Amino acid sequence: MTLWIVGRPATARPTGYGERDTMDLQLLGKRAIVTGGSAGIGIKIARRFALEGIDTAVCSRSLERASAAIASMNLEGGGRLLPVQVELRDADSVAAMVDHVAEEFGGVDILVNSGAEVSGNEPEDFGHISDEFVLRSFEDKFVGILRMSRAVVPHMKEAGFGRIINLAGHTSREAGAISAGARNSAVVNLTKVLSMELGRNGITVNAVHPFTTITDQLGGRLQRMAARRGRTPDEHLAAISERTSLGRLVTAEEIADFVAFLASPLSVALTGEVVALTGGVGDAVYF
DSSP: OOOEETTEETTSOOTTOGGGSSOOOOOTTOEEEEETTTSHHHHHHHHHHHHTTOEEEEEESOHHHHHHHHHHHOOOSSSOEEEEEOOTTOHHHHHHHHHHHHHHHTSOOEEEEOOSOOTTSSOOSTTTOOHHHHHHHHIIIIIHHHHHHHHHHHHHHHHTOEEEEEEOOGGGGSSSOHHHHHHHHHHHHHHHHHHHHHGGGTEEEEEEEEOSOBOTTHHHHHHHHHHHTTOOHHHHHHHHHTTSSSSSOOBHHHHHHHHHHHHSGGGTTOOSOEEEESSSOOOOOOO
């Protein structure tokens, strides 16, 4: 028995559907910079980009760490991986790095701002937070993202295409971490402003909110966070995993897959927005 839908078998594909059988992200030959690309979520994003055929600059404060990160990916073929050194707190360092990458690759199409100290390593409650920590944190992340965007936008305007993706953080949606919450909220505001100013140039700007994420660095962070709460690392892992709808933490690879879509020409309808890649933390409704 054959089911028919509007004059055709239900198993048949609509006319002209063949080119949509698989989703081609159209990233082959694009050129990207990933700050914080030598560890954590950043290294997984850089690896995913290379697998998609993107030439990718892997940024770190240490050229040695950037080179070691590329070697650890153990990739053959795909996009070119270029180790570069940059200090996000130094405007001259940022400008020089972007100029170097643009010369090596012939331009820059994609920027992923993942380079900042991960929150949770130091206490950020009112009794412990210091002015120095807050100022360093803001220059590292918020000002660093501003500097990186300022440096890459001319290349994107020249190409008539650009994708800027900022890793903010779920701490902007809940109170507790004074510095992380404030800087991530500021990143969200900057994301919206840049999207409004750059959209007519073919450049989209979005942010993602990770929650605590499974990376190679998670073990040490769990120990520090658990100790401050009087828990064992396993107890703390169970407690934070229970906060998600999935009942588990999201992996860095899963975030990298979504970031690859945001970097794609196919994501053009999304700009100035924030997507929470947390596995479903919280019960607040955003609309």
